[in-house]
Amino acid sequence: MSPEEIATLPPMDLAFGELREKLVAAVLSGEKTATTSLHQSYLAEDQPLPQPGLQRLLGREDETVGLIEITDVSLRRLGEIDDEIAFAEGEGYASVAQWRDSHEDFWHSVGEAEPGTLTDDSLIVVERFRLVSTDLP
Template sequence: MSDEIDSLPPLILGDAELQDQLVAAVLSGAKTATSSLHRSYVADDQPLPQPGRQRLLARDGSVAGVVEITDVQIMPISEITDEIAHAEGEGFVDVAAWRRAHEQFWGQVGESAGGSLPEDELIVVERLRLLPPAQTA
């Protein structure tokens, strides 16, 4: 791996088996967006994602590929669309299915109290694309 790739910020999607699935979805081209709770960045005092290249990490910590974050938006959960749900590449048929799955996940990992989130809950939506190997060096 080149020093340049090693110096890129890491992109870690999920954990354990979910991480395997999400990395595979990025590598297949099915996943072109990801979302997270804005409040998690605030609670952890972490900077918000920024456009630019990142190294996509596999579960074992190896670099699975390099992605470019092309856009970052912060929007209320009520403004998430079917298009965003489909771009997540996880097979959501519509935004309602996306929302149920994400509310459950965020509750399970302790990022929310579980159950329904308020309509004004802020979501960070990142658009991404996998870079071909020639563009990763």
């Protein structure tokens, strides 16, 4: 792909700052093959859900550091998230309970959900992806 074609791809921006650096490193190492987000955040921002296909993986300064392919996007209830999804996040979670605590803390800290509002029925967007290339023109 040419640089112009790459620039037209949707961006995947995993968090921000140091957390983004950590998550991008996990994608580049192959440890991270999924990401999760709150469905209500898409609704609040009137944004469509991600679609399968190529995306630009963004680094800390919003530079393109690789190409990924979204292979599947699904909605799951928070109570249906399992160890497999928690492990696919590539952040070293020992269990889905640890994943849930960490994610709820994050969503609360960035204002995506008020404390005490997330339940087992809250909808989570699960994106599965694979790293396609880091060899960019």
